[in-house]
Amino acid sequence: MTTIREDLTDRTLWAEFARNSGRAFRFMLRQDWFGLSMLALLTLFILGPMLNVFVWAFTATRIRPPAILPEEWGLRWWIATFERLDVIEGFTTSIVISLIVTGLAAVICLPAAYAFARMQFRGRTVFLLSFLMTNAFPRFGLYITIAVIFFRLGLVGTVAGVVLIQLVNTLLFMVWIPTAAFQGVDKALEEAALDVGASRLRVFIQITLPMVLPALSAALLLTFIGTFYETQGAFLIGVPNVKTLPTVMITLINHPITQHGAVLSVALWVPSMILLIFSQRVLRGGSLAAGFGV
Amino acid sequence: MAQLTLNQLSKHFGKVVAVDAIDLHVHDSELLCILGPSGCGKSTALRLIAGFEEPTSGAIRIDDADVTHLPANKRPTAMVFQKYTLWPHMTVYDNIAFGLKLRGLSKDEIKRKVEEGLELVSLSGYEKRYPSQLSGGQQQRIALARALVLEPKILLLDEPFSSLDALLRVRLREELKRIQRRLQITTIFVTHDQEEALSLADRIAVMNAGQIEQLADSSTIYAFPQTLFVADFIGEMNLFDAHVTGTGIQVGQTLLPAPDGLPADGAVKVAVRPEDLRPLGEGEQAAMTWTPTIETVMDLGHYQKVLAHAEAVGDLKVYLPKALRVDEGSTLSVTPTRYLVYADGAPPAEVKLTEQQGITQG
Numbered sequence: 126m127t128t129i130r131e132d133l134t135d136r137t138l139w140a141e142f143a144r145n146s147g148r149a150f151r152f153m154l155r156q157d158w159f160g161l162s163m164l165a166l167l168t169l170f171i172l173g174p175m176l177n178v179f180v181w182a183f184t185a186t187r188i189r190p191p192a193i194l195p196e197e198w199g200l201r202w203w204i205a206t207f208e209r210l211d212v213i214e215g216f217t218t219s220i221v222i223s224l225i226v227t228g229l230a231a232v233i234c235l236p237a238a239y240a241f242a243r244m245q246f247r248g249r250t251v252f253l254l255s256f257l258m259t260n261a262f263p264r265f266g267l268y269i270t271i272a273v274i275f276f277r278l279g280l281v282g283t284v285a286g287v288v289l290i291q292l293v294n295t296l297l298f299m300v301w302i303p304t305a306a307f308q309g310v311d312k313a314l315e316e317a318a319l320d321v322g323a324s325r326l327r328v329f330i331q332i333t334l335p336m337v338l339p340a341l342s343a344a345l346l347l348t349f350i351g352t353f354y355e356t357q358g359a360f361l362i363g364v365p366n367v368k369t370l371p372t373v374m375i376t377l378i379n380h381p382i383t384q385h386g387a388v389l390s391v392a393l394w395v396p397s398m399i400l401l402i403f404s405q406r407v408l409r410g411g412s413l414a415a416g417f418g419v
Numbered sequence: 420m421a422q423l424t425l426n427q428l429s430k431h432f433g434k435v436v437a438v439d440a441i442d443l444h445v446h447d448s449e450l451l452c453i454l455g456p457s458g459c460g461k462s463t464a465l466r467l468i469a470g471f472e473e474p475t476s477g478a479i480r481i482d483d484a485d486v487t488h489l490p491a492n493k494r495p496t497a498m499v500f501q502k503y504t505l506w507p508h509m510t511v512y513d514n515i516a517f518g519l520k521l522r523g524l525s526k527d528e529i530k531r532k533v534e535e536g537l538e539l540v541s542l543s544g545y546e547k548r549y550p551s552q553l554s555g556g557q558q559q560r561i562a563l564a565r566a567l568v569l570e571p572k573i574l575l576l577d578e579p580f581s582s583l584d585a586l587l588r589v590r591l592r593e594e595l596k597r598i599q600r601r602l603q604i605t606t607i608f609v610t611h612d613q614e615e616a617l618s619l620a621d622r623i624a625v626m627n628a629g630q631i632e633q634l635a636d637s638s639t640i641y642a643f644p645q646t647l648f649v650a651d652f653i654g655e656m657n658l659f660d661a662h663v664t665g666t667g668i669q670v671g672q673t674l675l676p677a678p679d680g681l682p683a684d685g686a687v688k689v690a691v692r693p694e695d696l697r698p699l700g701e702g703e704q705a706a707m708t709w710t711p712t713i714e715t716v717m718d719l720g721h722y723q724k725v726l727a728h729a730e731a732v733g734d735l736k737v738y739l740p741k742a743l744r745v746d747e748g749s750t751l752s753v754t755p756t757r758y759l760v761y762a763d764g765a766p767p768a769e770v771k772l773t774e775q776q777g778i779t780q781g
Contacts, residue, residue, distance in 0.1 A: 316471055317504040317562075319491045321518030321569060331517075335508045 175394075181387035202384035203392075212389065215373035222284060222359075222369060223352040226291045230348050233292075234299035235341070241300070242307030256300050259293050267293075268361050275362055282366040290358040295348045302347075306340035307333070350400050354393065420447055421482050421495070421572035421605050423468065428477035430463050437463040439629035440477065445573075448603035450596070452616035455626035456652065461609045462501075464626070465577050468607065470494045481572055497566035498575040501582070503558045505550035505565075511537075512546035515565045522569075536564035539598055556587045563595070567602070574599075574606040581612070592619055613653050617641065625649050643769070647761050650690045655724075655736055657691040661760075668760065671732040673707055678760055678768035688761040693724065693736040696753040698743060705754035707772070711735050712750050727751060 185199030206212055240246075241253055259267070271290060272281060280286030310333050318328045334341075356371040363372060370393065377386040423445040430438040437460045445451050453461040466472045468479060470491030478487045486494050497518075505514050515536050519529045537543045540560035550558055559579050566574060576595075580588040596619055599606050610616050616623050617637045624634045625648075633645040644650035651658060661670040663685055668675045670689055681687065699705060711729030718741075725737045725745060737753055745751055759767040 311502060311504070313500050313502045313504045314506060316491070317498070317500060317565075318506070318517070319471075320469060320496070320498045321565065322492045322521045323517070324492060327521075332506055336506075 178387045178390050181383055182391040184384060184387075202382075202388050206385050206388040206392075209385070211368065211373050211376070212370070215368050215370040218284075218368060219353055219370040222287055222291065222367075223349050225284075225288050226295060226352045227345055227349045229288065230292060230295040230299045231345060234296065235303055238300050238303035239307050241304040242310075243312075253300070253304065256296050260297060265357055268358050272361050281362055282364065284367055286362045287359050287367050287369070290362045291352050291355050294351055294355055294358070298344050298347045298351065302340055302344040303337065306337035306344075309340075310336050346400055346403070350397050354397060420603065422447055423573055423605065423607070424478075424480040425464075425468070426478040426480070428464070428467060428479060429475045430460075430467055430472055431475045436629050438467065438474075441626075441629075441631050443624060443631065443634070445605055445607060446621075448605055449621045450599050450606045450608060450619060452620035452623045453607065453609045453626055454613060454616040454620075454623050454653075455611065457611055459626045460629040461611075461626045462577055465498075465575055465607060465609045468573070469496050469498045469575050495572040496575055497569050497571035497573075498577065499559065499562045499566050499579040501578040503550070503555065503562070503582075505553075505558050505561055507550050509549075510546065511542075511548050511550070511553070511561055514550070514561060515568055518565065518569045532568045536568040537561075539567060540564045540594070556583050556591060559583070559591065560594075563598075567598070567604075572605065574604050576606065576608045578610050578612075580615070581610070588615070595619070617653075625652065627652070643767065644690075644759070645766055647688055647690075650759065650761070650767070655693050657693065657696070657734075657736055659689045659691070659732055660686065661689045662686050663762075671729075673709065673731050675707060675755070675758070676770060676772070678770050680768065681760065681762055685762065687763075689758050690761065690767070691755050691758040693738040695755060695757040696735065696737045697756050698737070698739060699752040699754055703752075705752075708752050708754050709735065710750050710752045713745055713747050716745055716747055725751065 180194065182202065183198050183200070184195035185197040185201045186195060241249065268290065271293075275281050275286050275290070280289065314336075315328050315332055318332045319325070323331070353369075354371055355369075356375070359367070359369045360372050360375065363369060370389070374386060374389050374393070377389060380386060423443075425441055425443040427440045427442060428438060429436070429440050439460070441464065443451075453464060455461045463472060467474050470486070470489060470493075474487060478485060480486065481495060505511075506517070509517070512533055515533045516529050519532055524532070533546065534543065537545060540563055542557060542560055542564070545553070545557070545561070550561075553561065562579070563576075580591050583591065592615060595608075608616075608619060617640075620637060622634060622636050623640050625632045625640065627648045633640060633649045635643075635645075640649065640653055644653055647658070650656050659670045661668045661675075663669075663677060663681050663683065664674070665683070666674060668677045668681075668687060668689060675689065696709075699708065709729045709731055711727035713725055713727045715726040717724040717726075721741070723739050723741055723743075723745070725735075725739055727735045727737060729735055735753070737751070739745060755772060757769065757771045759769055761767045
């Protein structure tokens, strides 16, 4: 603004205001076009394939190329897919392995999380940060080096091997979220319970645990989902004997009948979505971020 | 109905000495305040008594039992914390009943006691509320009820009202005193608020740097602070650097009468309460007169506080009755009527100056 303010009459002020706001509006519009086109592009890129899979999953007959939609809708392929022996086996294997991994992770990580939150010991912060290490390296490279060791130990192709490799993935969630949750419980609340005569065990069960339960269940849920859908590690260590559902899906993708893969994809997608929405509600308030603040 | 005795109690955190060999005896049904600035060790002392900290050395006795190494959940003490410590996942009823259930009381008995406790803190009918539905003051009253229903031998309070607003703090303080008098429960109240301590306590233990500087009732602490720290910490005080000469005590350009028993020579401190500086009337003369220039006048309701500066001695604080009109920038003549003289390592000597300038000593 080079004009001297005192020289401006009301009229010139308004003119300037109009000129400026016009410029701003045009700029906004230009920006908006850019934003809109990005939005459209992303929608196409993300929702497009998902919609396509949905359409395929509920196709009864088939889709003739110029048309986008099938000639007939139906659940025919759902029945066919879930009658496949490899799918049934994969589903059972996945459930069993996920349960074992979640249980083991809870047994290992929850006491560790409590210790991180409540005790001061040497190297505590470094130790806590070390759990980020598994996420700091390219996952697949890590798996291959582990696979080499597992091969020598005879763990490749066994349930134990798959469980072990999947445990690696759970560490971050199962340590950091509960640590943050335990830290969120004011020590004075525990002391108050101790003060009225409760034993340490009772304080933990009746005071501390109920207060961290939402975050703990979210961590368990995320671990279960994460394990259920984990593909790389399970594929690399599990072949050829142990096939989890995602591993089965990989083989189905190249299957001549597209619908098998599509049905399985939708079937796997829906429950994870529901669980993730649920866990997101529980994890409100940045409990993960609180873990970083140690 | 119980007594508490601390015997050479110490607590060290690494190299930091939080509590330094304190001796303290709390009588039956006494309300004792531990008063001190933050970091003086008062809270640590209370946590030692409650059993949340293990003492480095010394002993804690309640009546005739040595509880020094008893864990917190086995001690006959109950504590109200500075923070709000109601358990958020329990109702008010469950919060109060928690300790009673641990004692294996019958359901009816627990119900009766919870109701009694709520009535005691005037919150009857709040059983079904959750802590998040209560105000800060209500939460602290429930916390008090939770402690009282257990009928502890010693009630411990760690700055329980410090996070409440001033008005509520005063009201809860009065309520606490009333309850304490009714139940005749031996109580230790930790605070950094001297007004709180002066108004509540039967006796006050003033703590500084891990030690008890003075243990006495409110009026003694105010009138005869035993150490310079207490003199400065409790109430308002004019403190002057001075030195003893052959003829008296030289404060700035003024010579004050000296009490007996002072060393003939050396540095001392003279402490004058603002209310012990008497304003002189028109034309009135006194042997020791300071005529400071008034810098600030603060209206404190029932009296006014004047901050002034005199060439002869430096800054002065004076309390004046409201009837006396003074203006900032004008001068005021005052004469000391009573002061304490602190020589190094000795208890203070009191000097009272009468109207006729005669000297009485205490």
